[in-house]
Amino acid sequence: RWEKTFREQNITGVGLRYLKDEDLEKIGIKTLGDRLQVLHSLRKLWQIETNKVFNDPIHGHMDLHPLLIKFIDTLQFQRLRYIKQLGGTYYVFPGASHNRFEHSIGVGYLAGQLVQALNERQPELLISRRDILCVQIAGLCHDLGHGPFSHMFDGMFMPRARPQLNWKHETASVAMFDHLVEVNNLKPVMEEHGLVMPEDLDFIKEQIAGPQNNPGQQWPYKGRPEDKSFLYEVVANKRNGIDVDKWDYFARDCNQLGIQNNFDYRRFLKFARVCVDKGQKQICTRDKEVGNLYDMFHTRNCLHRRAYQHKVGNIIEVMVTEAFLKADPHIQIEGSNGKMFTISTAVEDMVAYTKLTDNIFEQIVNSSNPELTEARKILRDILCRNLYKYLGQTQPNEPLIVTQETIHSWEADLARSVPQSSSHDANLQPEDFIVSVIVMDYGMKEKNPINNMRFYCKSDPTKAIQIYKNQVSKLLPEQFVEQQIRVYCKKTDKGSLEAAKKYFVQWCMDRNFTKPQDGDVIAPELTPLKASWRNNNDGESSDDSCSKELKAAQVNGVKKAKTQLFK
Numbered sequence: 001r002w003e004k005t006f007r008e009q010n011i012t013g014v015g016l017r018y019l020k021d022e023d024l025e026k027i028g029i030k031t032l033g034d035r036l037q038v039l040h041s042l043r044k045l046w047q048i049e050t051n052k053v054f055n056d057p058i059h060g061h062m063d064l065h066p067l068l069i070k071f072i073d074t075l076q077f078q079r080l081r082y083i084k085q086l087g088g089t090y091y092v093f094p095g096a097s098h099n100r101f102e103h104s105i106g107v108g109y110l111a112g113q114l115v116q117a118l119n120e121r122q123p124e125l126l127i128s129r130r131d132i133l134c135v136q137i138a139g140l141c142h143d144l145g146h147g148p149f150s151h152m153f154d155g156m157f158m159p160r161a162r163p164q165l166n167w168k169h170e171t172a173s174v175a176m177f178d179h180l181v182e183v184n185n186l187k188p189v190m191e192e193h194g195l196v197m198p199e200d201l202d203f204i205k206e207q208i209a210g211p212q213n214n215p216g217q218q219w220p221y222k223g224r225p226e227d228k229s230f231l232y233e234v235v236a237n238k239r240n241g242i243d244v245d246k247w248d249y250f251a252r253d254c255n256q257l258g259i260q261n262n263f264d265y266r267r268f269l270k271f272a273r274v275c276v277d278k279g280q281k282q283i284c285t286r287d288k289e290v291g292n293l294y295d296m297f298h299t300r301n302c303l304h305r306r307a308y309q310h311k312v313g314n315i316i317e318v319m320v321t322e323a324f325l326k327a328d329p330h331i332q333i334e335g336s337n338g339k340m341f342t343i344s345t346a347v348e349d350m351v352a353y354t355k356l357t358d359n360i361f362e363q364i365v366n367s368s369n370p371e372l373t374e375a376r377k378i379l380r381d382i383l384c385r386n387l388y389k390y391l392g393q394t395q396p397n398e399p400l401i402v403t404q405e406t407i408h409s410w411e412a413d414l415a416r417s418v419p420q421s422s423s424h425d426a427n428l429q430p431e432d433f434i435v436s437v438i439v440m441d442y443g444m445k446e447k448n449p450i451n452n453m454r455f456y457c458k459s460d461p462t463k464a465i466q467i468y469k470n471q472v473s474k475l476l477p478e479q480f481v482e483q484q485i486r487v488y489c490k491k492t493d494k495g496s497l498e499a500a501k502k503y504f505v506q507w508c509m510d511r512n513f514t515k516p517q518d519g520d521v522i523a524p525e526l527t528p529l530k531a532s533w534r535n536n537n538d539g540e541s542s543d544d545s546c547s548k549e550l551k552a553a554q555v556n557g558v559k560k561a562k563t564q565l566f567k
Contacts, residue, residue, distance in 0.1 A: 024038055050066075051064055052064050052066065056102070056106060058106060058248070058251045059106055062105070064108065064136075065112075065136065065193075067189065067193045068108055068133075068136055068140055070186060070189055071140055071186070074184050075354060076176055076183075076184075076350075076354055077104070077141070079357055080144070080146070083099055083101075083146050083148065083149075084097070084098075084100075084358055085098045085103050085150060085252070086253065086307070087151060087313075088149060088152060089257075089308060091312075091382065093257050093258070093307060093310075093313075095257060096253070096256050096307070097256070098252060098253075098256050100150065102252070103249060103252055104139075104140055104142065104143050106248035106252060107142060107143075107235065107244055107245050108137070109136075109139075110248055110265065111135045111138065111244050112136045113244075114244055114272060114283075115131065115136075115234060118272060119132070122274055125230075125281075127228075127231075133193065133195065134195065134203050134204050134207075134223075135207065135231055135234050135235065138203075138204045138205075138207035138234075139244060141173065141176075141177050141180070141204070142235055142236060144172070144173045144177055144180065145169040145170060145171065145173030145174070146172075146173075147169065147347070147356060148356060148358050148360050149317065151169075152317040154167060154168060156318065156321040157321045157324050157325070158347070159404070163404065165347075170208060170210075173208050174205045174209045174212075176353065176354075177204070177208065178350075179350035181201070187201075202222045202223040203222075203224050203231075206222070207223075207234070207235045207236060208236065226280065227281065229280050229281050230274045233282060234283075237283075239282065239452050239453075241442075241443040242268075242283075242296070244265075247263075247265035247268075250263055250296070250299055251265070253307070257303075257306075262295050262298075263292065263295055263296040264292075267292065268285060271286040272284070272285055275456055275461075275464035284453070284456050284464055286456060286457075287457050287458075289455070290453075290455060290467050291472060293453060294450060294473075297442040297449060297450075300442065301440060301441075309438045309440070311390050311393070311486060312387065314438070315387055315390065315434070315436070315488050318436060319378050319381070319387065319388065320361070320378075320379070323374075323376075324375070326375040326378070328342050328343045330369065330371040330372055331360065331363075333352045333355050333356060334351075334352065334355075335349035335351045335353075336349050336351045339352075343360065364376055388488040388489060388492075389497055390486070390487075391497075391500055391504040392486075392505075392508075392516035392519070393487075393516060394484075394508045394516055395482065395483060395485065396483055396511075396513055397513075399446070399482070402437045402483075408430070410485075411430045411435055413507060413510075413511075414435070414503055415433060417503045417504075417507040418506070419502050419503070419505075419523070419525075419526055421526065426499030426503075428499060432489055432496075432500070433488070434487070434488040434489075434490065435485065435486070436485075436487075438483070440483075442480045442481075445481050446479065449480075455467050487504050498522075501522040501523065502526065505522060505523035505526050509529070509530045515527060515530075
């Protein structure tokens with residue numbers, strides 16, 4: 001009946017599925033009953049192109065829109081099957097064999113779940129199907145730019161291979177996204193599904209890596225107006241770090257590592273609302289959920305402490321980095337127009353970068369190229385568990401600004417930190433030591449991320465409020481960042497290791513760092529020489545004496561009270 005009207009308005013094909021009630025009214029379908037009948041008929045047509053269902057061990061059966069499948073079924077996305085989510089951690093936790101591929105699909109799914117929950121709860125937000133699809137695509141593609149061994153590549157390898165580049169995987173994700181869309185000719189497909197170019201492309205990329213231009217402006221984004229600011233908090237929440245990316249990797253990593261996850265994102269979905277705070281819309285949750293959010297960041301900290309920054313996984317990634325640096329000039333990867341790239345330069349060309357995955361490890365290990373001899377030996381040492389040895393861990397009294405020059409300086413100082421009581425010179429050189437600085441935080445350095453979260457009360461769900469730490473519990477962290485300094489030794493013979501441990505303890509003493517946990521065992525002749533180490537025992541003795549004094553005062557107080565009572 002309305003076919004002629006649709007043809008005259010040039011509304012055909014997939015565009016029919018995105019028609020709304022107000023669109024039908026504009027094109028002349030005035031009667032409400034007619035409009036409802038048309039919408040009902042169109043919804044039946046939508047079912048012809050069904051969602052694809054993935055059976056996921058974390059989220060169960062996930063329905064994904066056909067447009068998302070177009071992105072998944074590309075070489076650029078399938079590359080993520082060959083990049084371990086946790087890098088070198090797999091060599092410590094045998095279950096950590098999962099990859100960026102399944103994580104990315106999970107994030108795309110959860111992004112849709114959160115936005116749809118907001119849309120159903122608050123239709124006045126006017127969240128469109130375009131918005132939902134764009135947010136899902138951003139979640140799906142947010143990790144396209146990761147290199148071999150995930151964060152090892154951008155956190156260890158690239159800063160040493162190309163220190164001036166300041167390369168980040170988010171930047172590469174945007175470049176790979178552009179490449180994926182172009183080589184697979186996805187723009188027409190996206191337009192068929194109702195997306196608008198280039199506005200929606202900008203929106204997707206801004207969700208992945210932040211504003212592309214104009215970062216200093218009051219509203220620096222181009223993809224969506226400030227009225228939809230909350231959409232930028234779904235995939236990568238720069239405001240407080242509470243986003244669907246974390247929800248997936250918390251659940252997935254804990255499942256694979258065998259660590260308890262005490263945060264349930266499904267509960268967050270039940271209470272998520274958009275409220276206005278200081279003129280800007282942001283995603284909020286119920287006031288009673290503040291404790292669960294602190295638990296979420298505690299889970300993050302536990303994962304870093306127990307798995308991501310594990311002392312053995314840490315040194316394995318250091319060794320892989322060393323091997324890749326030695327192999328870098330001798331690895332050739334073909335990119336655009338037949339041009340060849342190395343491991344560190346492949347990030348400049350997405351054709352070459354598509355071919356760079358964890359498989360580079362096996363390529364080096366199995367190579368017979370004499371130029372890769374040194375790199376091959378390091379990687380085979382990892383496989384045979386001939387690792388650099390852990391000497392210990394210490395902490396500075398205050399967080400320090402640590403650069404690569406600082407690390408080199410400390411390694412040289414360690415080689416000079418010969419204890420006066422040492423009976424022989426082990427001839428340890430700066431290159432025999434490796435210093436690794438680990439930062440543990442709640443995701444925002446020294447800041448409390450919950451201070452940037454807003455809540456609402458049951459009595460007024462439209463009003464955003466802030467909840468301070470002292471309103472929640474007195475048992476929450478006093479500070480939200482700490483540095484740990486770990487030292488390893490490349491020499492593995494017994495004599496060198498014993499000497500290196502004493503060097504390490506002496507170095508900690510000289511720098512006024514905390515006493516290593518096993519300091520009294522590995523250097524019992526040294527630790528008593530430092531007064532603050534000798535008298536403290538991590539505050540236990542002083543705490544014990546305080547408690548004794550407190551108990552004595554309480555007993556005396558009771559006695560005095562009784563005496564006064566019977567006078």
